[in-house]
Amino acid sequence: MKPTTNVKQLLKSKAEGQPVTLMGWVRTNRGNKHVRFLAVNDGSCQASIQVVAETQGIDAELLKRATTGSCVGIQGVLVPSQGQGQAVEIKAQELRVLGDADPEEYPLQKKGHSMEFLREIAHLRPRTNTFGAIFRIRHALSFAIHKYFNDNGFCYVHTPIITGSDAEGAGAMFRVSTLDAAKPPMRPDGHVDFSQDFFGKETNLTVSGQLEAELAAMGLGLVYTFGPTFRAENSNTPRHLAEFWMIEPEMAFYDIHDNMDLAEDFLKYLVLYALENCADDLEFLGQMYDKELLDRLHFVVENPFRRITYTEAVEILLASGQKFEYPVAWGNDLQAEHERYLVEKHFQCPVTVTGYPKGIKAFYMKLNEDGRTVRAMDVLFPKIGEIIGGSQREEDLETLRGRVAEMGIPEKDMWWYLDTRRWGTCPHSGFGLGFERLVMFITGMANIRDVIPFPRTPKNAEF
Numbered sequence: 127m128k129p130t131t132n133v134k135q136l137l138k139s140k141a142e143g144q145p146v147t148l149m150g151w152v153r154t155n156r157g158n159k160h161v162r163f164l165a166v167n168d169g170s171c172q173a174s175i176q177v178v179a180e181t182q183g184i185d186a187e188l189l190k191r192a193t194t195g196s197c198v199g200i201q202g203v204l205v206p207s208q209g210q211g212q213a214v215e216i217k218a219q220e221l222r223v224l225g226d227a228d229p230e231e232y233p234l235q236k237k238g239h240s241m242e243f244l245r246e247i248a249h250l251r252p253r254t255n256t257f258g259a260i261f262r263i264r265h266a267l268s269f270a271i272h273k274y275f276n277d278n279g280f281c282y283v284h285t286p287i288i289t290g291s292d293a294e295g296a297g298a299m300f301r302v303s304t305l306d307a308a309k310p311p312m313r314p315d316g317h318v319d320f321s322q323d324f325f326g327k328e329t330n331l332t333v334s335g336q337l338e339a340e341l342a343a344m345g346l347g348l349v350y351t352f353g354p355t356f357r358a359e360n361s362n363t364p365r366h367l368a369e370f371w372m373i374e375p376e377m378a379f380y381d382i383h384d385n386m387d388l389a390e391d392f393l394k395y396l397v398l399y400a401l402e403n404c405a406d407d408l409e410f411l412g413q414m415y416d417k418e419l420l421d422r423l424h425f426v427v428e429n430p431f432r433r434i435t436y437t438e439a440v441e442i443l444l445a446s447g448q449k450f451e452y453p454v455a456w457g458n459d460l461q462a463e464h465e466r467y468l469v470e471k472h473f474q475c476p477v478t479v480t481g482y483p484k485g486i487k488a489f490y491m492k493l494n495e496d497g498r499t500v501r502a503m504d505v506l507f508p509k510i511g512e513i514i515g516g517s518q519r520e521e522d523l524e525t526l527r528g529r530v531a532e533m534g535i536p537e538k539d540m541w542w543y544l545d546t547r548r549w550g551t552c553p554h555s556g557f558g559l560g561f562e563r564l565v566m567f568i569t570g571m572a573n574i575r576d577v578i579p580f581p582r583t584p585k586n587a588e589f
């Protein structure tokens with residue numbers, strides 16, 4: 127027996143008594159000793175389909191085994207529903223229990239488990255309405271990202287996950303090594319001898335694909351990466367993961383304004399895509415968790431983002447009269463509390479901040495004429511804070527070498543990056559969108575651990 131259809135298709139079909147074979151997991155099994163009503167979900171959509179099984183035709187013992195969480199196969203016919211709440215239902219002619227789920231032990235018995243509890247059973251989360259919705263939306267957004275770039279003439283480049291460079295400086299890194307951790311080979315100076323390691327040098331998991339994406343943009347023009355990135359910071363917040371997915375477009379001939387325009391258009395496209403293609407799942411999440419979710423999504427699509435400079439942001443924060451945990455002063459980085467004040471209280475809309483002090487941003491960002499600020503841009507979103515970080519890149523070889531030296535980065539590690547400025551350099555820009563932060567915003571989830579199937583955070587790598 128193999129399914130001939132799925133619940134999503136069936137709910138859209140005209141019920142004309144046609145034969146169907148369906149498989150899925152039982153959500154509920156109600157009724158009496160003559161007739162049982164099974165709600166069966168197969169993950170194809172938010173809704174379950176009602177299966178009507180009369181104990182005259184179907185073995186009562188089998189029906190008893192079709193408890194919440196069990197997996198069943200049904201052969202029957204699709205008929206107009208007799209009851210309320212659904213247009214169609216399956217009248218079962220044959221039932222098979224493919225996998226029992228002992229009601230004494232199966233953990234997902236009742237509705238309304240806490241998100242914390244569900245995280246502990248992340249291997250079973252996909253069977254819940256909530257995580258079905260979240261993971262379908264995550265899928266739809268992944269698809270939309272590729273569609274957006276493909277339709278706009280971008281080339282998808284696969285940047286390495288194992289890297290020998292630590293120049294990006296975006297965060298602490300996870301080492302990749304095959305050396306014996308208990309007894310690594312040592313150099314006479316007392317340091318580990320990485321020349322004996324797999325790659326003959328020290329290597330790590332990448333924090334970003336940007337530097338390699340820049341190389342590709344210098345030949346292909348418009349490129350993007352979409353892959354996993356890794357940061358070994360001990361940030362135990364609802365917005366940080368040690369392993370997260372990032373989308374990084376890199377565009378030759380774009381300045382910071384073109385970059386801001388693209389970021390805004392891209393984000394609006396993705397939110398609109400979700401509204402148009404994931405309506406049932408968004409409706410469900412809005413009802414269950416956040417009554418303002420749909421309004422917030424529509425607002426982002428329909429309104430321009432505000433654009434301000436870092437210096438203006440600091441002035442607004444200083445004049446706000448708010449007590450912040452982290453002090454506000456020109457030169458200090460903006461903290462999540464500052465970002466959220468700007469977005470949620472002051473402007474009440476998404477905000478793009480540019481012109482950050484060079485001291486708090488990466489070496490590759492293009493220096494402004496003032497010599498103090500760089501053409502950085504962060505896009506700040508309600509409930510999220512920073513969702514995108516990016517910049518125009520420094521394309522001038524001598525200025526870039528100066529910045530590399532200032533930041534204490536050995537030039538010999540960066541020869542390939544500097545080469546792009548040596549030959550055929552051009553103005554270019556790019557940004558990184560944190561995929562899980564986007565999924566958080568669109569699903570309304572408050573914790574980033576709930577928008578990725580198997581989150582990796584400090585002291586947590588189960589499953």
Ligand code: 4AD
Nearest residue numbers: 334336366367370374513514515516556557558560
């Ligand atoms: O601002 P970040 O560190 O920028 C970069 O990595 C640049 N190389 C991007 C570029 O210009 N190509 O990170 C970009 C985005 C952040 O705005 C945030 O949304 C997300 O990645 N992000 C994280 N998401 C989850 N967990 C973490 N630990 C994250 N760190 C950054």
Ligand code: MG
Nearest residue numbers: 504512514515
């Ligand atoms: Mg950033």
